[in-house]
Amino acid sequence: LFTIVELNYIKGQENKLEMCALPELIYLNFFSGLYTKKDEHITAIMNLIKKDVETSSLTDKQKQKTMSQPINANRLFYASCFALITTAFSFSIRAGILTQLGTQLNLDPVQLGHINQMWFLGFPLSMIIGGIFYQQIGPKLIMQVALVAHLVGILTTIYATSYNVLLISTLFIGVGNGCTEAACNPMIADSYTGNEFHSKLNKFHMWFPGGIVLGSLISKFMTDANMSWQAQIWVILIPTIIYAVLFFGQTFPKSKAAETNILANFKAILNPLYLFMACCMALTAISEFG
Numbered sequence: 001l002f003t004i005v006e007l008n009y010i011k012g013q014e015n016k017l018e019m020c021a022l023p024e025l026i027y028l029n030f031f032s033g034l035y036t037k038k039d040e041h042i043t044a045i046m047n048l049i050k051k052d053v054e055t056s057s058l059t060d061k062q063k064q065k066t067m068s069q070p071i072n073a074n075r076l077f078y079a080s081c082f083a084l085i086t087t088a089f090s091f092s093i094r095a096g097i098l099t100q101l102g103t104q105l106n107l108d109p110v111q112l113g114h115i116n117q118m119w120f121l122g123f124p125l126s127m128i129i130g131g132i133f134y135q136q137i138g139p140k141l142i143m144q145v146a147l148v149a150h151l152v153g154i155l156t157t158i159y160a161t162s163y164n165v166l167l168i169s170t171l172f173i174g175v176g177n178g179c180t181e182a183a184c185n186p187m188i189a190d191s192y193t194g195n196e197f198h199s200k201l202n203k204f205h206m207w208f209p210g211g212i213v214l215g216s217l218i219s220k221f222m223t224d225a226n227m228s229w230q231a232q233i234w235v236i237l238i239p240t241i242i243y244a245v246l247f248f249g250q251t252f253p254k255s256k257a258a259e260t261n262i263l264a265n266f267k268a269i270l271n272p273l274y275l276f277m278a279c280c281m282a283l284t285a286i287s288e289f290g
Contacts, residue, residue, distance in 0.1 A: 071251050073191040077200055079246030080184035081207045083143070085239040086150060087177040088211025089218075093236055094119070094157075094170070096219030097229035104229070107163060115166050120285075122149075122174025123181075130182025132265045140252045142183035147247075149176030150240050158230045190253040 098112050107115075126149075130142045153172030160166045184204065192200050215235075222232050268274060 071191065071253050073253075075246055076191060076250060076252070077188060077204065079243045079250075080180075080188060080204055082239045082243035082246065083146065083180045083184060084204065084207045085211040085214075086236060086243065087180050088208050089215040089236045089239060090119070090150075090153075090173045090177060092212045092215030093219045093232050094173075096216060096223060097232050100223070100229040101166075105161075105163065105166075111163055115163070115170050118167050118170040119174040119177075122171045122176075123178040126175040126178030127182045128178075128269075130179050131186075134182060134186055135255055135265075138252060138254075139183040139187040142179050143247055146176045146179035146183065147240070147244050149173065149179065151237075154233060154237050154240065158233050186255065187253060190256050 095116070098116075101107060101115075102109070102112050126145075130145075134142065149172045153169045153174075153176060156165060156169035156172065160169055185201070188200050188204055189197060218235055219232055222235075
């Protein structure tokens with residue numbers, strides 16, 4: 001009997017089906033002796049099929065609704081701010097614990113300088129690589145890498161017992177910071193337009209110097225209170241967890257920029273104006289080292 005039932009969707013009407021019997025149903029009239037309850041059988045079969053198809057249609061709509069989940073731009077913005085605060089804390093708090101770190105692990109000033117240099121190595125490398133591949137992989141994957149790098153870097157720093165471990169942990173934190181910059185800047189730009197676009201980017205960048213000031217004060221007060229350097233590193237984990245929770249389950253915006261391939265991005269780096277700006281930024285970075 002399943003072969004003699006045709007299901008037709010009524011286009012434009014949701015959850016409505018039209019059950020149409022094929023011409024073969026006419027022949028059932030000749031077998032009334034064999035199928036005395038043919039109408040009941042056919043009706044039961046149609047009801048079962050209708051229920052199954054309606055359930056399937058509802059599942060498809062739920063999937064479509066999930067796929068078309070609206071972008072919560074403000075939540076992404078707040079998550080980006082906490083990610084940048086994580087970056088600022090890692091910069092200021094790690095600088096504040098250098099004295100304690102050198103004393104407890106018997107590290108000389110040169111070794112402490114090398115440890116800090118790993119932060120400045122991972123940061124620009126991951127930012128450049130993330131920027132080059134942003135169009136291809138999107139901000140979600142980059143921020144996932146940032147989260148993993150931050151967590152690994154923070155935890156390995158807390159439980160570090162040697163100079164080499166501190167080098168690796170600082171490198172991981174630098175990578176997480178660079179990924180944050182590579183993902184959050186264009187993501188915010190893609191989430192807003194007009195004056196709100198400029199306003200949000202300005203507010204976002206405010207949290208780097210603001211986070212450095214806040215982190216420096218936290219480190220000072222904790223050091224004055226004779227709290228361990230490990231306890232201060234745990235503080236960096238607070239904004240890390242917050243931005244992870246805020247980003248979780250969110251839909252990320254697609255890039256508004258014209259699609260380019262990786263080769264075009266590499267060529268853009270060799271642009272004379274870009275090289276000039278890179279030199280200027282290098283002077284700024286050198287002043288920060290001082």
